[in-house]
């Protein structure tokens with residue numbers, strides 16, 4: 001399943017029976033292994049020419065970054081804020097103190113941040129800025145009544161949400 005398919009399913013479900021059922025304009029943001037958005041404007045799902053609208057995870061936000069996404073793009077939002085990038089950046093900056101670099105170990109980074117590990121806090125600060133900045137762009141571009149966040153990164157919601165809102 002393409003990311004756009006899952007974002008489409010989530011945003012249409014939220015609009016049909018969920019938290020967005022009373023609004024015509026909403027954005028669902030997937031935060032996890034991938035990062036993307038499903039966008040509904042005037043009750044119509046925004047498809048784009050190749051059904052790729054909402055792929056905002058691959059927008060470059062730090063061209064000087066040495067982090068790459070799975071497509072080899074440097075400094076895109078996914079390269080800085082996806083689950084695997086969090087695990088890799090933490091392992092790299094800390095000298096490899098995670099049990100391994102599998103993306104399932106993002107919970108270890110959250111735990112370390114919860115214990116005020118400065119490297120984990122630094123990595124999550126970068127993540128929150130990358131996501132928060134992206135959401136601010138989506139709000140300005142599409143003027144939604146509601147932005148819905150979903151995905152596995154929300155397991156670290158208590159650590160990320162304040163930074164995203166800021």
Ligand SMILES: [Zn+2]
Pocket residue numbers: 057058059069070071073076077078079
């Ligand atoms: Zn990318």
